[in-house]
Amino acid sequence: MTSSWIVSGTQVGDLFVRDGVFVDSEPADAQRIDATGLIALPGLVDLHTHLREPGREDAETVETGSRAAALGGYTAVCAMANTDPVADTAGVVEQVWRLGKDAGLVDVQPIGAVTVGLAGERLAELGAMATSAADVRVFSDDGHCVHDPVLMRRALEYVKAFDGVIAQHAEEPRLTAGAQMNEGDTSARLGLAGWPAVAEEAIIARDVLLAGHVNSRLHICHVSTAGSVELIRWAKSKGWRVTAEVTPHHLLLTDELVGSYDPVFKVNPPLRTEADVLALREGLRDGTIDIVATDHAPHTVEDKECEWAYARPGMVGLETALSIVVEAMAGTDDIWGRVTDWMSVTPARIAGLSQQGQGLRPGAPANLTLFDPSLTWTPGPSELMSRSHNTPYAGRELSGRVVATFLRGEPTVLDGKAQK
Amino acid sequence: MIDHLLSASDLDRETATLVLDTAGEMAAVSGREVKKLPTLRGRTVVNLFYEDSTRTRISFEAAAKRLSADVINFAAKGSSVSKGESLKDTALTLQAMGADAVVIRHSASGAAHRLSGWIDGSVVNAGDGTHEHPTQALLDAYTMRSRLGRLEGLRVALVGDVLHSRVARSNVWLLNTLGAEVTLVAPPTLLPVGVENWPVQVSYDLDAVLPKLDVVMMLRVQRERMSASFFPSVREYSRRYGLDVVRMGLLPEHAIVMHPGPMIRGMEISPEVADSARSTIVEQVANGVSVRMAVLYLMLGGIA
Ligand SMILES: [Zn+2]
Numbered sequence: 001m002t003s004s005w006i007v008s009g010t011q012v013g014d015l016f017v018r019d020g021v022f023v024d025s026e027p028a029d030a031q032r033i034d035a036t037g038l039i040a041l042p043g044l045v046d047l048h049t050h051l052r053e054p055g056r057e058d059a060e061t062v063e064t065g066s067r068a069a070a071l072g073g074y075t076a077v078c079a080m081a082n083t084d085p086v087a088d089t090a091g092v093v094e095q096v097w098r099l100g101k102d103a104g105l106v107d108v109q110p111i112g113a114v115t116v117g118l119a120g121e122r123l124a125e126l127g128a129m130a131t132s133a134a135d136v137r138v139f140s141d142d143g144h145c146v147h148d149p150v151l152m153r154r155a156l157e158y159v160k161a162f163d164g165v166i167a168q169h170a171e172e173p174r175l176t177a178g179a180q181m182n183e184g185d186t187s188a189r190l191g192l193a194g195w196p197a198v199a200e201e202a203i204i205a206r207d208v209l210l211a212g213h214v215n216s217r218l219h220i221c222h223v224s225t226a227g228s229v230e231l232i233r234w235a236k237s238k239g240w241r242v243t244a245e246v247t248p249h250h251l252l253l254t255d256e257l258v259g260s261y262d263p264v265f266k267v268n269p270p271l272r273t274e275a276d277v278l279a280l281r282e283g284l285r286d287g288t289i290d291i292v293a294t295d296h297a298p299h300t301v302e303d304k305e306c307e308w309a310y311a312r313p314g315m316v317g318l319e320t321a322l323s324i325v326v327e328a329m330a331g332t333d334d335i336w337g338r339v340t341d342w343m344s345v346t347p348a349r350i351a352g353l354s355q356q357g358q359g360l361r362p363g364a365p366a367n368l369t370l371f372d373p374s375l376t377w378t379p380g381p382s383e384l385m386s387r388s389h390n391t392p393y394a395g396r397e398l399s400g401r402v403v404a405t406f407l408r409g410e411p412t413v414l415d416g417k418a419q420k
Numbered sequence: 421m422i423d424h425l426l427s428a429s430d431l432d433r434e435t436a437t438l439v440l441d442t443a444g445e446m447a448a449v450s451g452r453e454v455k456k457l458p459t460l461r462g463r464t465v466v467n468l469f470y471e472d473s474t475r476t477r478i479s480f481e482a483a484a485k486r487l488s489a490d491v492i493n494f495a496a497k498g499s500s501v502s503k504g505e506s507l508k509d510t511a512l513t514l515q516a517m518g519a520d521a522v523v524i525r526h527s528a529s530g531a532a533h534r535l536s537g538w539i540d541g542s543v544v545n546a547g548d549g550t551h552e553h554p555t556q557a558l559l560d561a562y563t564m565r566s567r568l569g570r571l572e573g574l575r576v577a578l579v580g581d582v583l584h585s586r587v588a589r590s591n592v593w594l595l596n597t598l599g600a601e602v603t604l605v606a607p608p609t610l611l612p613v614g615v616e617n618w619p620v621q622v623s624y625d626l627d628a629v630l631p632k633l634d635v636v637m638m639l640r641v642q643r644e645r646m647s648a649s650f651f652p653s654v655r656e657y658s659r660r661y662g663l664d665v666v667r668m669g670l671l672p673e674h675a676i677v678m679h680p681g682p683m684i685r686g687m688e689i690s691p692e693v694a695d696s697a698r699s700t701i702v703e704q705v706a707n708g709v710s711v712r713m714a715v716l717y718l719m720l721g722g723i724a
Pocket of ligand 1: 142143144169221222268269
C-alpha cells in the first residue's frame with residue numbers, strides 16, 4: 001500500500017502526503033498526481049446527511065451513502081438520527097459509527113437524537129451517546145422539531161457538559177399540519193396546503209432567545225427563508241452561540257418548480273421564493289449562515305413516483321453539492337476560500353471533528369478533494385452511486401466535478417471513480 | 421384539439437368558448453328522443469375514481485355513453501394511501517387496456533397531472549384535492565351564459581370556503597379568461613395566502629357585494645372546518661355568509677344563484693333560496709352532461 005503522494009500543480013502549490021498527513025517536503029517513493037487546472041480543497045464535511053441505515057437499507061446504506069459522499073468530495077459526513085430504530089442510544093450510534101468504519105470511505109460521525117424516538121417527549125441519553133465509541137457531539141431530532149420550549153431549553157443546557165450542540169429542525173408543527181409546499185402564490189394556485197415561512201421563523205426566534213438565555217450552542221438546520229436569515233443575523237449581533245446551515249437546493253431552486261407536481265422537488269423545509277433564495281445567498285456571503293449542508297435524503301422510487309401528497313420529502317445531494325454551490329454562489333469573491341469555510345472548515349468545527357477541516361497545511365490530516373471546474377456532467381442513474389436517485393438535477397448539465405478524494409492520505413476516489 | 425384537461429387555466433378564451441358552443445350543440449342531442457351520437461364508437465373512456473362522487477361519475481358516464489364510447493368504471497378508492505396499487509401501476513394497467521381517455525377524481529392535488537405524464541391517452545381532471553375541477557367551472561360558465569346571455573363583464577361572486585375549494589380555483593381562472601369580473605367573499609381564514617395576486621376582488625362583507633351582482637355562487641363549507649377554527653360557529657358563519665331569502669332580496673332582479681352541490685341546506689344556503697326560481701342548481705346538473713360531452717368530443721372526437 002502506497003501512502004505517499006505528490007499532488008503537483010495546484011493553485012496552493014505542490015502538496016505532499018506521507019503516512020496520512022500533509023508534509024512540507026517531497027516524500028520518497030511517492031505516486032504523483034498532476035493537478036494542474038484542478039481546484040484543491042480540504043476534504044468536504046457534511047453536517048447533515050441521511051444514510052437510512054438501520055431501517056431503510058433499500059433507500060441507502062452507510063456504505064452506499066459513504067461512496068456517494070466520497071464521490072462528492074466529502075471525507076466526513078454526519079449521519080442524522082432519524083433511522084429505524086432511531087439513533088437515540090449509545091448502541092445505535094455505535095452501530096452506525098462501526099458501519100462507517102467498515103465502509104472506510106469517509107468518516108461517518110453519527111448524530112444522536114435529542115428525544116427518545118424523536119417523539120419530543122423526554123430527553124434521550126445524550127451523555128451516554130457522548131461518551132460512547134461514537135463520541136457524539138451533535139444532537140438533532142431532524143425530520144421533527146423539538147417544539148416543547150421547556151424540553152428545548154433543557155437539551156440546550158444539558159449538552160454543555162460535553163460541549164454538545166443541538167441542531168434544530170425549525171418547524172412549528174401546528175402551523176405546518178398537512179403542509180405540502182411553501183405557502184404563497186404557488187401553493188394557492190396549485191391547491192397544496194402551505195408551509196408558511198413563519199413556522200420556521202417562529203421556532204428560530206424562540207430558540208435563539210433560549211440559546212442566548214442559557215448561553216448554549218444552537219445550530220439551525222436547513223434555513224430556508226429571508227426572515228430566518230434576519231433573525232439569525234440579529235442573534236449573532238447579540239453574541240449568542242448560534243450557527244446555521246443552508247442546503248445547496250435552497251440556494252438554487254424555487255417553489256415555482258412545484259408547478260409540475262413532480263415530487264422530486266418536494267423537500268422539508270420546502271423550496272421557497274426567489275426573494276428567499278437571494279436572501280440565503282446573501283446570508284451565506286456575509287457570514288450570517290455559516291455552512292452549506294446537503295440534507296442528502298435518499299428515497300426509493302416507490303416513495304417518490306406517486307402523488308405529490310404521498311411522496312416523502314427530500315432529495316439526494318452529496319454527489320452534486322459542490323457543483324451546485326459553485327453555480328449558486330458564482331460571483332462571490334475568493335469563492336474557493338469561501339467554499340473551504342462553508343463546506344469543510346466550519347462544519348468540522350461545529351461538529352467537533354478534529355481530524356477534519358484542518359486545511360491543506362503540513363501536519364494536517366491529508367484529507368483532500370480535487371475538483372475539475374472544466375468538466376461538465378449530467379447526473380443520471382448510471383452516474384450516481386447513492387442507492388437512490390431522487391435528484392432534481394437528473395438530465396441537467398452541471399459544471400465542475402470532483403475527480404479525486406483522499407481520506408487521511410488514501411484515495412477514496414481517483415479519476416472520478418470510487419476506489420472501494 | 422385538447423390533449424388533456426387538467427386545469428381551467430389550460431384553456432384560452434378561444435378554446436373555452438369552443439367548449440361552451442359545442443356543449444350547446446350537445447344539449448340539443450340530449451333533448452332528442454334518441455340521446456346518442458356515434459362519434460366515439462370504439463373509443464374507451466375510463467372513469468378512475470379514488471374518491472366517492474356519484475354525481476360526477478354518473479355525469480361523465482352519461483356523457484361518454486351518449487357519444488357511444490365504451491365506459492369502464494374503475495373505483496380505486498384509497499388504494500395508494502393504503503399501500504395498495506400505486507397510481508403509477510394503475511396508469512400502466514390503463515395504458516395496457518388501451519384507454520383513450522381517463523377521467524380521474526382523486527383526493528391529492530396534482531394527481532391528474534401526474535397521471536398525464538404516465539399514459540398516452542387524454543386525462544380529464546374530475547377534481548383533484550383542493551386544486552381544480554375544470555369541467556365544473558365549464559358547466560358553471562355554460563349555465564351563466566344560458567341564463568344571462570353573456571359572460572363578458574358579468575359580475576360574479578364566489579362565496580364561502582375558497583381556500584379548500586377546487587370549484588372556486590377553476591372558476592376564478594375560467595371566468596377571468598372569459599371576461600367576467602370575480603369577487604371572492606369569505607372570512608379571511610378561508611381565503612388562500614397569495615389571493616391578492618389573483619385576478620379577483622376580495623370582500624369579507626356579503627351584504628355589501630350582493631346588490632352589484634349578476635351571479636352569486638355559493639361554495640360548500642364542510643362542517644369539519646369548524647373544529648379547525650376557521651370560523652367560530654356554524655351559526656356565526658351562517659349569519660355572515662349564508663344566503664337566505666332576506667339576503668337574496670338584496671340581489672338585482674335578474675341575478676341568479678348557483679351552487680355546485682351537494683348542498684348542506686341551512687348552513688350556506690337556505691332551502692327557500694335553493695328551490696327558488698333564481699336557483700340554477702338543477703340546470704347545472706343537466707348542463708354538466710352536455711359540457712362533459714363537449715370536452716370528450718373535442719378531445720377524442722372524430723379521429724378514428
Ligand atoms: Zn430537517
